[in-house]
Amino acid sequence: MVDSDNPESVFTYGAPQLKFGPGASEEIGYDLSRLGDVRRALVVTDPGVAATGLPQRVAEQMARFGVQAEVYDGARVEPTDASMREAVEHARAQGPFDAFVAVGGGSAIDTAKAVNLLTTNDGDLAEYVNPPIGDGRAPEHPLKPLVAVPTTAGTGSESTTVCVLDVLELQVKTGISHPRLRPVLAVVDPDLTMTQPPMVTASSGLDILCHALESYTARPYTSYPRKRPEERVPYNGANPVADLWCERAMGLLGKAFRAAVRDGDDVGARHDMALAATFAGLGFGNAGVHLPHANGYPIAGRVREYRPADYPQDEPMVPHGMSVALTAPEAFRFTFEADPERHLTAARLLDPSVSDGGADTLPAVVRDLMRDVGMPSGLAAIGYADGDVDALVEGTMAQQRLLATAPREITPDDVADVFRASMHLW
Incomplete structure (x- = not known):
């Protein structure tokens, strides 16, 4: 596999800011207030996590720091291109937003990545999906700050540049990958995983x-x-x-x-x-x-x-x-x-x-x-x-x-x- 005439000698490393520990999720309002001029934020979650009341508590924290927050609880567990488009349309209709906060498993975090991408850049979701399934288009404009708050221990989406989805028509799961999709802050609170069945x-x-x-x-x-x-x-x-x-x-x-x-x-x-x-x-x-x-x-x-x-x-x-x-x-x-x-x-x-x-x-x-x-x-x-x-x-x-x-x-x-x-x- 090695190109002996001209092998690679450089690797890169990227990661979000990280806040880890029991109780870390109680500080999200403060954290968001440190990310610049954030006045409106969309909290993206799924119905199961929304039922715990956590996303609403996160939204209430933001209000104490002058951030108006709306909760969108329509993210689908194992998201599809259709569910992501629905989330994007909701955000476009209710926006603009200055930041996004994903509260949930990888499905909620990946949905928030897609929403962030398509409310800051034009085009359709399929244009950004990795080839050969999609066009692999790169975003032309910077994305808004995304704070990821995982409630499951596993996906790692809070750290990555990847957004994963099912393309229903083709019956295949694929993804979108670009450095701009990486959250700016990962808030990992082990207490949030205690209710995982x-x-x-x-x-x-x-x-x-x-x-x-x-x-x-x-x-x-x-x-x-x-x-x-x-x-x-x-x-x-x-x-x-x-x-x-x-x-x-x-x-x-x-x-x-x-x-x-x-x-x-x-x-x-x-x-x-x-x-x-x-x-x-x-x-x-x-x-x-x-x-x-x-x-x-x-x-x-x-x-x-x-x-x-x-x-x-x-x-x-x-x-x-x-x-x-x-x-x-x-x-x-x-x-x-x-x-x-x-x-x-x-x-x-x-x-x-x-x-x-x-x-x-x-x-x-x-x-x-x-x-x-x-x-x-x-x-x-x-x-x-x-x-x-x-x-x-x-x-x-x-x-x-x-x-x-x-x-x-x-x-x-x-x-x-x-x-x-x-x-x-x-």
């Missing part, structure tokens, strides 16, 4: 796991050909700074994940999972993710009947963390040969009892975690069969932005093998 905790935690593992096993930044400054993208490949965040995230997750799912009132486990999510977000937001996430997009986009516990039951869905995890064991078996020692180091970080091993070591550690936190036993358990593989492969191969980060070249046949081996994991 078990399956939400499990799925979100597996998203942390895949963020850290995929970034840690990603193609090294030095394996790319040298880029001009204007060509550099947020996903650099594995690099020394992202590695540190990912290693720390895996160590915390290995100790706290099972306890957080088993006992939602375990304050220490919840705190460690929130910290692991933050670390993993700071890692993958710069190194990038690869095959499990690329596979997860069509898995989520083509679901027919599956309805997971603890999520809205009005229509079928596969939660994001679940969708990326279901092929992760076999994906890491495939990538093992690119850097065996790095895969084994990751396995030891997740499970210190692991000693030496081979290509099955990391997949076995991931499978054990998945089984222990109540994940489905494979793609067949959520309604897929061998007859779906060709369509799933097509959806994966459309995610070239992600596949470019993989440590091995990936063919459609490789992806098909991973999907088939993931039908039954245990």
Whole structure:
């Protein structure tokens, strides 16, 4: 992979300002008042989080600092292009706004990113979606300040430049990626995650796991050909700074994940999972993710009947963390040969009892975690069969932005093998 004549020697690192700790969400009004001349703000959330009263309390904090706030609670869990367009139209009709505050999981944060993008720049959502599904248009104008307040420990969207959505017509999940989408401030309050039910905790935690593992096993930044400054993208490949965040995230997750799912009132486990999510977000937001996430997009986009516990039951869905995890064991078996020692180091970080091993070591550690936190036993358990593989492969191969980060070249046949081996994991 390395261009020996002109290899890359530069990596970049970006991150939002961060405020972390119990009670951090009680200071958002003050934080927003420090971001400049902010008079009106839109709080973006989903109906479930809105029912807790948290977004309204955040809005009331803003009022004490002279900021008029409106709450929009129409963000969809696992947002679609249609739900994002509805949010954008609402913001356009009620605006203009000087800032946005996202309160919720990755779905609310990603919806707020889309709203911010399309109320500050012209054009349609599809123009900004990553190619080949969209045009990959870059925003021409700066965005307004976005403060992200995650209520789940997992997505890392509060740290990243990426907005993820389902394109309904194509039955595929994809994204928009640009540095201007990154929130200016991430407010991570572990207390807000205490009400996550078990399956939400499990799925979100597996998203942390895949963020850290995929970034840690990603193609090294030095394996790319040298880029001009204007060509550099947020996903650099594995690099020394992202590695540190990912290693720390895996160590915390290995100790706290099972306890957080088993006992939602375990304050220490919840705190460690929130910290692991933050670390993993700071890692993958710069190194990038690869095959499990690329596979997860069509898995989520083509679901027919599956309805997971603890999520809205009005229509079928596969939660994001679940969708990326279901092929992760076999994906890491495939990538093992690119850097065996790095895969084994990751396995030891997740499970210190692991000693030496081979290509099955990391997949076995991931499978054990998945089984222990109540994940489905494979793609067949959520309604897929061998007859779906060709369509799933097509959806994966459309995610070239992600596949470019993989440590091995990936063919459609490789992806098909991973999907088939993931039908039954245990």
